[in-house]
Amino acid sequence: MPGWSDAAIWGVILTLGVGTFLIRWSFLGAVGNRPVPEWAQRVLRYTAVAVLPALVAPQVIWPPATGGTPDPARLAAAAVTLGMGLLTRNTLAAIVGGGVTLALGFALGL
Amino acid sequence: MPPIPTARAPGAAPHELSLGRSARAGFVQALPFLLVLVPFALLFGVVATAAGLDIAQVMGFSILVLAGASQFSAVQLMTDHAAVLVVLASALAINLRMAMYSASLVPYVGAAPAWQRALLAYVLIDQTYGLAIQRFERYPRLSVAQRMAYLAGATPVLCLPWVGFTYVGATAGQLIPADWPLDFAVPITFLAMIAPMLRTLPHVIAAGVAILSALALTGMPPGTGVLVAGPLGMAAGALSETWLIRRRARAALPPGNPPRPQARR
Numbered sequence: 001m002p003g004w005s006d007a008a009i010w011g012v013i014l015t016l017g018v019g020t021f022l023i024r025w026s027f028l029g030a031v032g033n034r035p036v037p038e039w040a041q042r043v044l045r046y047t048a049v050a051v052l053p054a055l056v057a058p059q060v061i062w063p064p065a066t067g068g069t070p071d072p073a074r075l076a077a078a079a080v081t082l083g084m085g086l087l088t089r090n091t092l093a094a095i096v097g098g099g100v101t102l103a104l105g106f107a108l109g110l
Numbered sequence: 111m112p113p114i115p116t117a118r119a120p121g122a123a124p125h126e127l128s129l130g131r132s133a134r135a136g137f138v139q140a141l142p143f144l145l146v147l148v149p150f151a152l153l154f155g156v157v158a159t160a161a162g163l164d165i166a167q168v169m170g171f172s173i174l175v176l177a178g179a180s181q182f183s184a185v186q187l188m189t190d191h192a193a194v195l196v197v198l199a200s201a202l203a204i205n206l207r208m209a210m211y212s213a214s215l216v217p218y219v220g221a222a223p224a225w226q227r228a229l230l231a232y233v234l235i236d237q238t239y240g241l242a243i244q245r246f247e248r249y250p251r252l253s254v255a256q257r258m259a260y261l262a263g264a265t266p267v268l269c270l271p272w273v274g275f276t277y278v279g280a281t282a283g284q285l286i287p288a289d290w291p292l293d294f295a296v297p298i299t300f301l302a303m304i305a306p307m308l309r310t311l312p313h314v315i316a317a318g319v320a321i322l323s324a325l326a327l328t329g330m331p332p333g334t335g336v337l338v339a340g341p342l343g344m345a346a347g348a349l350s351e352t353w354l355i356r357r358r359a360r361a362a363l364p365p366g367n368p369p370r371p372q373a374r375r
Contacts, residue, residue: 001161001162001188001189002162004162006167008194009163009167010167010170011194012197012198013167013170013175015198016175016180016184016198016201017175019202020175020180020202020205020208021232023202023205023209023212024205024208024209024231024232026213027215028212028215028219028231029228041217042352043344044217045247045347045348045351046312046313046343046347046348047211047340048211048240048243048303049304049320049343050316050319050341050344050346050347051207051211051343051344052240053300053301053304053317053320053321054323054339055207055324056296057321057324058324058328059293060301063293065291065293074291077298078301081302082304082305083305084305085301085302085305088306090306091240091306094302094305095145095299095302096145098302102291102294102298
């Protein structure tokens with residue numbers, strides 16, 4: 001890779017590897033089997049439904065792949081994924097629905 | 111709670127499954143995620159090789175870091191000649207959400223042996239977490255061993271193909287037409303995992319607040335907006351749950367009772 005020595009590249013890879021593991025291990029490793037207080041459980045219950053949509057919401061509205069221009073095919077795919085997931089309560093159905101919508105929208109040149 | 115007598119359901123309830131069958135349930139339920147993990151891994155192999163990394167370095171990323179979004183962002187920033195510290199800080203910031211996953215799983219698997227928790231930490235990708243939390247929330251009577259068995263069945267399906275198809279992408283080169291919208295595999299997966307979890311009003315409120323905050327914070331450096339939006343959504347969910355519980359407690363007062371003195375908060 002231009003501008004990067006092999007040592008620097010491996011330094012990045014190893015640091016990211018160790019750092020990412022420590023992030024994932026943090027609470028699981030340090031807290032162990034001590035009981036988690038009720039208020040903490042109540043907050044943590046909403047981790048997935050808060051973090052995952054927050055991660056993708058900007059990518060849905062302003063996809064980096066289009067340079068940030070909202071894209072009808074991607075918006076439709078996101079809407080169908082969400083709708084299928086809500087209606088069927090089935091992750092696979094939602095993924096297939098969203099994927100097919102994206103492929104169709106793309107094939108139609110949306 | 112006493113067991114509720116029911117008509118004999120077809121098959122055993124999840125908390126009655128042997129460890130082997132729990133692992134098999136994890137294996138089977140993880141399979142759909144291959145639809146998105148495989149193209150995403152191929153894409154990483156293609157992109158990282160095109161950026162000039164050699165095969166060992168590409169594989170080093172997928173084996174040692176094992177976190178797709180941060181791998182893409184690191185390679186992107188290295189290509190853009192960003193400073194080492196910027197590369198590291200932004201890729202780690204993208205992965206900070208996993209500390210929340212780690213904390214969220216403690217009530218369910220915190221009692222597992224330390225080596226199992228360390229292994230789980232290594233494979234705690236978004237899909238591992240999404241699958242696990244869906245099952246653990248839905249079936250509260252699972253034992254810790256059953257939960258770990260489920261994860262032991264699911265994670266090889268999620269993590270080995272990530273590594274294997276990175277290799278295929280890195281060696282087979284331009285398998286994927288450059289104009290395919292593969293970038294959207296990740297949003298589709300995440301939305302598909304979330305939608306079935308929106309079972310209660312607080313869950314919907316948590317997701318809504320998180321989405322609106324994330325959209326409002328898009329100007330922040332890459333990967334950092336979610337670190338604010340996520341906790342805001344979590345707080346909104348927890349507060350609305352508290353509020354609902356209080357309201358139900360008031361509504362459940364038997365009729366005829368004198369009105370309870372209003373507790374001022």
